[in-house]
Amino acid sequence: MSSWHEFIFMGKHGAFVWSSYFMTLVVLLGLFIGFRMMLKSLKKQVEVAAVAPDSKKQKARKLKVSQPD
Amino acid sequence: MANAWRWFHQLGSPKYLFQKTGQWLPWIWGATLILLAVGLYYSLWASPIEVRQGQGHTVRIMYVHVPAAALSMIGYIAMAIAATVGLVWKMKMAFAVVRSIAPVGAAMTFLALFTGSVWGKPTWGTWWEWDARMTSELLLLFLYLGYIALHASFSDRSKADKAGAILAIVGVINIPIIYFSVKWWNTLHQGYSITEKGALNPAFQTPLFLMLAGIYLLFAALVLMRLRAEIVLRNQKSRWVIEWASGKTLERGES
Numbered sequence: 001m002s003s004w005h006e007f008i009f010m011g012k013h014g015a016f017v018w019s020s021y022f023m024t025l026v027v028l029l030g031l032f033i034g035f036r037m038m039l040k041s042l043k044k045q046v047e048v049a050a051v052a053p054d055s056k057k058q059k060a061r062k063l064k065v066s067q068p069d
Numbered sequence: 070m071a072n073a074w075r076w077f078h079q080l081g082s083p084k085y086l087f088q089k090t091g092q093w094l095p096w097i098w099g100a101t102l103i104l105l106a107v108g109l110y111y112s113l114w115a116s117p118i119e120v121r122q123g124q125g126h127t128v129r130i131m132y133v134h135v136p137a138a139a140l141s142m143i144g145y146i147a148m149a150i151a152a153t154v155g156l157v158w159k160m161k162m163a164f165a166v167v168r169s170i171a172p173v174g175a176a177m178t179f180l181a182l183f184t185g186s187v188w189g190k191p192t193w194g195t196w197w198e199w200d201a202r203m204t205s206e207l208l209l210l211f212l213y214l215g216y217i218a219l220h221a222s223f224s225d226r227s228k229a230d231k232a233g234a235i236l237a238i239v240g241v242i243n244i245p246i247i248y249f250s251v252k253w254w255n256t257l258h259q260g261y262s263i264t265e266k267g268a269l270n271p272a273f274q275t276p277l278f279l280m281l282a283g284i285y286l287l288f289a290a291l292v293l294m295r296l297r298a299e300i301v302l303r304n305q306k307s308r309w310v311i312e313w314a315s316g317k318t319l320e321r322g323e324s
């Protein structure tokens with residue numbers, strides 16, 4: 001690479017090179033943020049369920065087996 | 070050997086796996102960021118353009134295309150191995166691993182197809198060709214998405230895990246087809262660049278190997294992040310999860 005101009009335009013192929021790198025960044029960053037949010041919201045959900053009094057606890061849905069009392 | 074076997078068993082414990090992955094992740098992220106920073110410097114700035122085939126700067130697409138394509142296949146093989154472990158040893162955490170690899174593997178497959186298409190236009194003059202390499206890679210994307218959809222279609226998680234595992238194992242037949250497609254058929258896609266001696270000019274090897282290492286680690290880090298969320302999702306009622314979420318130790322009998 002000899003200049004910033006060449007770096008930005010990549011010969012005549014700037015759009016091809018940069019769109020590849022940009023798409024890679026967007027997809028991988030998206031996964032990172034998504035997974036982070038997933039863990040955070042699960043943590044919050046567990047925390048809320050733990051502090052709620054038993055009477056207010058949401059009954060588990062889609063139960064397949066009978067729960068012991 | 071006995072130690073390795075014991076460790077393998079410990080990994081089957083959700084709590085142990087959650088704690089260990091939490092300890093590994095900062096190190097993996099650190100190494101990933103260093104490798105990617107150096108790798109990007111080489112791949113976008115310090116490496117030469119391709120002259121022999123007249124590709125010029127488009128050769129730089131290779132440094133994301135090859136790692137993404139390699140990981141799309143490696144990820145699926147890893148899924149099939151974890152699925153086998155889950156089915157044979159009835160290890161629930163193995164199924165959580167399968168489920169965690171799927172979205173990251175699908176993303177890599179998409180990126181391999183996207184960057185390949187963007188590279189194909191200036192090089193071959195076409196965005197897409199139904200040749201064996203590209204068609205089988207597209208099929209791989211559908212296998213990943215199929216697994217995710219199949220897993221989501223069951224309300225019973227253990228059934229979802231088993232059905233998904235079978236799809237993951239059956240689908241692995243597509244991997245040798247992708248890999249050997251450039252040898253078995255006359256494809257528009259070029260032949261092997263890395264495994265064949267002399268195919269890749271040494272000047273392109275430094276950025277490629279740095280990006281391969283960086284993106285492999287990034288893949289591992291993302292899978293572990295997803296796995297940690299999956300472990301919590303599957304163990305919401307467990308005492309240790311509640312303790313982790315609320316940040317305090319519970320009294321006996323309380324949960």
